[in-house]
Amino acid sequence: MTRVTAQLSVSLDGYYAGPRHNGAGDWVASAESAGFFRVTRWATDAMAWRERQGFTGGLRDTNSEVVAESFETAGAYVMGRRMADGGEVPWGDEPPFRAPVFVVTHRPRPTLLRGGGTSFTYVTEGVAAAVDRARAAAGDRDVAVAGGGSLVRQVLVAGLLDELELHVVPVLLGAGLSLFDGGLGLGAFDAIELSPARVLHTPQVTHIRYAVHGRAPLVFDDRGSGGGPTTAVD
Amino acid sequence: MTRVTAQLSVSLDGYYAGPRHNGAGDWVASAESAGFFRVTRWATDAMAWRERQGFTGGLRDTNSEVVAESFETAGAYVMGRRMADGGEVPWGDEPPFRAPVFVVTHRPRPTLLRGGGTSFTYVTEGVAAAVDRARAAAGDRDVAVAGGGSLVRQVLVAGLLDELELHVVPVLLGAGLSLFDGGLGLGAFDAIELSPARVLHTPQVTHIRYAVHGRAPLVFDDRGSGGGPTTAVD
Numbered sequence: 465m466t467r468v469t470a471q472l473s474v475s476l477d478g479y480y481a482g483p484r485h486n487g488a489g490d491w492v493a494s495a496e497s498a499g500f501f502r503v504t505r506w507a508t509d510a511m512a513w514r515e516r517q518g519f520t521g522g523l524r525d526t527n528s529e530v531v532a533e534s535f536e537t538a539g540a541y542v543m544g545r546r547m548a549d550g551g552e553v554p555w556g557d558e559p560p561f562r563a564p565v566f567v568v569t570h571r572p573r574p575t576l577l578r579g580g581g582t583s584f585t586y587v588t589e590g591v592a593a594a595v596d597r598a599r600a601a602a603g604d605r606d607v608a609v610a611g612g613g614s615l616v617r618q619v620l621v622a623g624l625l626d627e628l629e630l631h632v633v634p635v636l637l638g639a640g641l642s643l644f645d646g647g648l649g650l651g652a653f654d655a656i657e658l659s660p661a662r663v664l665h666t667p668q669v670t671h672i673r674y675a676v677h678g679r680a681p682l683v684f685d686d687r688g689s690g691g692g693p694t695t696a697v698d
Numbered sequence: 699m700t701r702v703t704a705q706l707s708v709s710l711d712g713y714y715a716g717p718r719h720n721g722a723g724d725w726v727a728s729a730e731s732a733g734f735f736r737v738t739r740w741a742t743d744a745m746a747w748r749e750r751q752g753f754t755g756g757l758r759d760t761n762s763e764v765v766a767e768s769f770e771t772a773g774a775y776v777m778g779r780r781m782a783d784g785g786e787v788p789w790g791d792e793p794p795f796r797a798p799v800f801v802v803t804h805r806p807r808p809t810l811l812r813g814g815g816t817s818f819t820y821v822t823e824g825v826a827a828a829v830d831r832a833r834a835a836a837g838d839r840d841v842a843v844a845g846g847g848s849l850v851r852q853v854l855v856a857g858l859l860d861e862l863e864l865h866v867v868p869v870l871l872g873a874g875l876s877l878f879d880g881g882l883g884l885g886a887f888d889a890i891e892l893s894p895a896r897v898l899h900t901p902q903v904t905h906i907r908y909a910v911h912g913r914a915p916l917v918f919d920d921r922g923s924g925g926g927p928t929t930a931v932d
Binding site: 475476477478482483495498499502630632634635636637638639643644647648649650652653654655656657658659660663665667670672674682683 | 709710711712716717729732733736864866868869870871872873877878881882883884886887888889890891892893894897899901904906908916917
């Protein structure tokens with residue numbers, strides 16, 4: 465059964481890139497880029513990722529298996545417009561996706577056909593419509609929300625995300641682009657409940673896959689503790 | 699050898715409690731409390747924690763072993779003033795620490811002796827002095843930074859923290875008190891590097907213990923990726 469999945473490499477303090485690049489100068493030289501490449505280093509070191517990019521070398525390890533699995537299980541992708549624009553040139557004639565990609569955008573544009581089975585279809589009817597288009601194209605495989613982070617958040621908040629895998633990298637960036645900073649639209653006594661479906665750990669990164677159960681009220685429950693916090697309050 | 703350690707139960711989006719209680723009305727009825735008890739539920743359900751509180755019942759499981767270990771390895775504690783004040787009444791005559799506790803405060807106060815080996819000594823010379831006092835009292839065991847979160851952050855930023863264990867709970871709170879929100883004083887191209895020392899996972903929580911290596915420059919390193927992000931940019 466097709467699931468809607470997303471994965472993101474994040475720092476221990478929750479950033480998937482450094483502070484947003486203001487557009488002046490080269491993105492690659494920006495703090496956004498420095499943070500992004502730090503938290504994705506485990507993947508850029510992985511053979512399975514490098515093969516998809518047409519690069520040689522890389523490590524054949526647990527991290528590489530995680531990358532390979534994410535490519536294999538994705539029958540179609542949903543992608544944000546900024547990520548699609550940013551990747552269009554560097555991904556070249558044979559982008560790593562090898563599947564249909566549905567780009568959420570406000571600007572109509574003809575479908576872009578690339579080699580290796582990748583196509584970029586531009587969807588102007590919103591996130592839910594893009595997920596539907598991807599679901600129809602994914603066959604028995606999953607719909608992967610490729611990013612960016614704001615699109616992952618939109619899919620989560622819309623209640624469309626079945627599975628979220630975070631690759632938690634042992635670094636603190638202190639500032640940057642956060643999956644959750646934009647707000648989840650939750651009330652003070654509301655939460656989104658998940659459960660860990662798989663945890664894999666390596667020295668470079670801890671991979672935690674969550675099943676998303678959705679919104680639930682945050683009711684007071686001290687389990688008869690007497691109300692005495694013995695861990696942190698501020 | 700005595701290490702300076704800290705642990706904190708946090709939501710997947712990094713909050714160890716709900717939004718800060720403004721002091722109006724009962725803390726226990728506040729959103730801060732609701733978030734706090736959600737992320738610490740794994741501990742309040744654990745037999746090892748309940749025993750220390752004088753409560754019956756609880757689960758004897760991996761989570762309970764994590765709690766027991768944290769009590770056993772702590773030879774002395776450092777604590778923030780607000781946490782100490784908040785716990786003074788509910789912890790009662792035999793607080794769960796059973797070790798000397800050094801409270802960082804601006805208000806001089808005589809040492810408070812409690813039963814079971816717990817004492818509260820009020821240190822007005824700052825965080826580093828409190829850590830030194832605790833180190834001298836800890837013997838061969840560790841100095842545990844009990845919280846609150848802002849004290850843990852101060853100890854981390856001061857470069858005094860050897861080990862940080864986060865108990866990552868599968869819930870998104872959307873807002874609240876965050877270990878890192880207060881800022882780490884890092885430049886745009888600086889980071890704090892850590893490495894995972896132990897990962898334990900249960901359905902209720904993922905325990906990740908990190909060795910803290912300290913500050914390091916965040917240098918651009920795409921490992922020859924060609925600069926084409928295939929994971930999230932915003």
